[in-house]
Amino acid sequence: MYSFKNDYSEGAYPRILTALMESNLVQEDGYGEDHYSRQAIELIKQKLGQADVDIHLLTGGTQTNLIAISAFLRPHEAAIAASTGHIFTHETGAIEATGHKVIAVETADGKLTTEQLQNVLDFHTDEHMVKPKLVYLSNSTEIGSIYNKEELEQISQFCREKNLILYMDGARLGSALCSSENDLKISDLPILVDAFYIGGTKNGALLGEALVICRDSLKDDFRFHIKQKGALLAKGRLLGVQFLELFRDDLFFDLAMHANKMADMIRDEIRNAGFTFLTHSPSNQIFPILPNSIISELQRKYAFLIWEIIDSGTSAIRLVTSWATKEEAVLEFIDDLKKTIIKL
Amino acid sequence: MYSFKNDYSEGAYPRILTALMESNLVQEDGYGEDHYSRQAIELIKQKLGQADVDIHLLTGGTQTNLIAISAFLRPHEAAIAASTGHIFTHETGAIEATGHKVIAVETADGKLTTEQLQNVLDFHTDEHMVKPKLVYLSNSTEIGSIYNKEELEQISQFCREKNLILYMDGARLGSALCSSENDLKISDLPILVDAFYIGGTKNGALLGEALVICRDSLKDDFRFHIKQKGALLAKGRLLGVQFLELFRDDLFFDLAMHANKMADMIRDEIRNAGFTFLTHSPSNQIFPILPNSIISELQRKYAFLIWEIIDSGTSAIRLVTSWATKEEAVLEFIDDLKKTIIKL
């Protein structure tokens, strides 16, 4: 059974474990004040082309989202998200648990537009309603789509005009930036958004997300919030060493490139076989719509999620690739798929 | 410069990193549903002699405390802790951030007594005050003391009679249970307390605490709370592999034993030299009171915390040992201490 269920089925990219081994017995200060974390942060700033950002290394996406959003907002302020957004339904109400409403917007493709944002602002007219204050985007989105530069620029400008905080969930930022359709550079982000995170967990690390705070007014006292939410690791070096390895060279991008390439191979094959997709997803998650008979056959050798029932005979499935996805497994999957199609 | 600052200055016990390496490319389910976590949990249950407990693997002490306490309490209920308790002043108000007051009790030695608990109950008489509901103990305490079996039995019985939840913070449980003065067995804990955690971070793991929930009424839906607080690791295997290694044999205890032995050596030497201690701490943290001149001299080669100013000429320092503390470093420290004493 080979798994395409997600991009966190394996441990870490081996070079990262090696780095942990090599640094293991060096004595370091705790709580993120070690040399590895400091160096990793400097390296990321260099990649971003921005010295004037604050970077904090955290352990997971939900954790990063809830700490950032609760630190950025006052009690009456709310976040706006696509209804597919991770914070809206897949974080067990983590944002609400910190006191803030998440205002959901139905979208066609998991991406927000300025029109939708304007509608939200228009609806919230007075103090009987929450005050929409933060725009939450995921890139790539939870259904595999990505924002292009123009789209992000429009939203960025809108947020500035309306005094909204623009926050990007980058759990799969690597895959988004390495998509064949992408025209954003990582160095565009500090210019366009107020805060975002660079996802390590789904791109080669054991765990780890690098939160980048760009807007000055959001930076103060941030480490208090990390500690209060139980996210300040005693051995912060664990995160430092990993991000140092990911950004020492282009490993972070190489790994995402590989994941995308694996997804591209499967996507092309399925498209060529005449099937359609639930969403346009030029990243490491794809959602083909297949006859249930083919799905059943594939499930004998492969693990993946049934994403949505389309009709009585077809369903959309989710296939996810990662840095760890083996090319031979992809080729075998393609081969099995072809055989199944022929058989049926 | 050799550090006695804390028990998390190094990475993990090497065998643990090896286990991570060896399991690294096996595909596993996410979010703690991997085979390693399941096995680790089974092993811990065996060590506890209790099949009927729920165990959850989490990443840090503050995180574990806040998730457990907020899951266990209703909004008007409060925790009682020693004023030295970690939740009272060293977690940035993490418990209060989930809505609950921490009622602090001044203690002589960091340990709570039933008399003190009764005083708290007597003071809280009606609905204009919070309802004290959970007793928070640390073992070993933040100042190195430990509970013996009789003390814990008394508190346990008191809590049952008063319908209080008894929770033990075991960030340094290994050191407590391996103290030369200890008469508690790890298998006593599920019988005496309602929930506790076994600290891995300070005893050989990269990170990780195993929360054990003993009382049935506290078990329901606990994974929701873990997810909501951002603590459900996508790669939960990282915790599973580590605890599996710690409890596969007696590694967890062997590591704590080593830490204690290193502390014992230093403690004995300081005592023999005629100095006293701030607290009676038969575990891996010691708090000798030394002339400032000696402290200054030691600071040239060793890192440690100045814990408290005693008077104009003397201060209490904190020395912490761990699984990673080298015996030769301890011997050298002792030697340096002796030389310093002679010199002054």
Place this chain on the structure above:
Amino acid sequence: MYSFKNDYSEGAYPRILTALMESNLVQEDGYGEDHYSRQAIELIKQKLGQADVDIHLLTGGTQTNLIAISAFLRPHEAAIAASTGHIFTHETGAIEATGHKVIAVETADGKLTTEQLQNVLDFHTDEHMVKPKLVYLSNSTEIGSIYNKEELEQISQFCREKNLILYMDGARLGSALCSSENDLKISDLPILVDAFYIGGTKNGALLGEALVICRDSLKDDFRFHIKQKGALLAKGRLLGVQFLELFRDDLFFDLAMHANKMADMIRDEIRNAGFTFLTHSPSNQIFPILPNSIISELQRKYAFLIWEIIDSGTSAIRLVTSWATKEEAVLEFIDDLKKTIIKL
């Protein structure tokens, strides 16, 4: 300018003020432990035909909702509400501020159905999502519709089967129960719902809502929650005296009856004139759809809300009547409406 903007434009029904005057200088215990509050609670229990409920007198609807819901739910549990429900968008995120998500359901008429509730349960499958636990109904709803007995029985049975808490917001319960289309008795409520409140503010009181807790497991320690949320009035007598007056005889129902009668008169006239309504609302709020020219003309003499733009030429307005609405004002409004129709 006569106002049909809401049902809280005036003070209290005069008899209530008289009762406050007469009781004013009697010394009473504070915090709801006065004789008036106790008597009022006994009287309400008699009207409900239920001795075995707990009743608490509070000052407003949002306050009552947030105290009840936050007291009833554990941190990971959520409320389900119609998207028109007061808690979803008109309480400034009050429920979320206590840590709980509100799951909104789009409805045709402001009323929830068991099918919709089942859909919510089906969607929330595991610990990555909140756990739907409480069903929030308003009766009458925010858009004037009411639940009949069969509808409420179905929801009640569903909630029992699924172990959901059924909570009714009764800000306008008087108007609902006195609607010509109503077949529910106030004594049905303790049998069908787990908790509800009887709205005084919008039915003759200066302020005041009587929260009735029917399910035993929701009763414990409730006064702690009231105090914690800042809702325990020092002079609780203010609420006791008012509810005593409202329920000493049938004043509560008489006032609602009057409000409904005034709405009926306007509704009939508008219907007879050939206009339609945004919703079917047999209570004290009506939402006629009128040409903008007529609306403008009416606005010269009457205050009311523009509720929704229907198209370029017509809008829905909201007209609200109350115990204080004068019949002569209604007749004059009808007369003015007729004249306006003729003119245009």
Place this chain on the structure above:
Amino acid sequence: MYSFKNDYSEGAYPRILTALMESNLVQEDGYGEDHYSRQAIELIKQKLGQADVDIHLLTGGTQTNLIAISAFLRPHEAAIAASTGHIFTHETGAIEATGHKVIAVETADGKLTTEQLQNVLDFHTDEHMVKPKLVYLSNSTEIGSIYNKEELEQISQFCREKNLILYMDGARLGSALCSSENDLKISDLPILVDAFYIGGTKNGALLGEALVICRDSLKDDFRFHIKQKGALLAKGRLLGVQFLELFRDDLFFDLAMHANKMADMIRDEIRNAGFTFLTHSPSNQIFPILPNSIISELQRKYAFLIWEIIDSGTSAIRLVTSWATKEEAVLEFIDDLKKTIIKL
């Protein structure tokens, strides 16, 4: 049985009820946007000699404290209070329920000093601890003492230098400002503190506290917080009419003066009889220490609280006077006290 239990045993000063009667049927906008509230706020600004403050009318002290403090603080910030402070133990953890720690300081007389505040700042050194940000004072304090101008000026200057928010709980501000020992003017307050409230509930109103926000940065969006916490009354006129009446002339001060005078009469008599007091309380609460035999005798005719057991033979009681305390009752109490003393 005559009650000296508290200053909220009766309803409202009669003139206030008359004003409610007279205004009762005037139609007004809801939620504090009525003419009475606006006028009351203007009047209070005049009394304060400050046009540039924001004033909000709320219903109770705990409510006001929790809304203000939670609106003013970021999640990691804490309030500092005397351990006798109302927010520390008599609000059922209301502040903690909004997520903020209350740091308690033991005081001799219920009053904070700059030395104590400096100690708190010194103790809170880094992000592992909350950040002390708001200083909570009560004037008069919960044990009857008052701040003089010099004391308040010192604290004010200290707070400015340390960038702390200075907040005064004025539940009994009337009594403090009308004390024979007071040298503060109400117009000093906007200059010296960042926010405070003028207590109506304990000084003649049915209910009502006027929160005055002086520091500009604390003013934004405050009505959102009021609504979110369930404190925006539909019939805000109820508060407006009352404060209008209290500040139309000097009624607010006259009522407090009466309360103090009644307390003075009792205090003088008890002092003359040779008894001492638990605290120096030149306001409307006094805490005489009396033999238990005298206390028992007095309890036959008078209601009051036993405040503290002093020793086996004596206790401190609390006697509270108010605008409603009758001089004849005071004279009778004094007479009964004298007789009791003679008898024993």
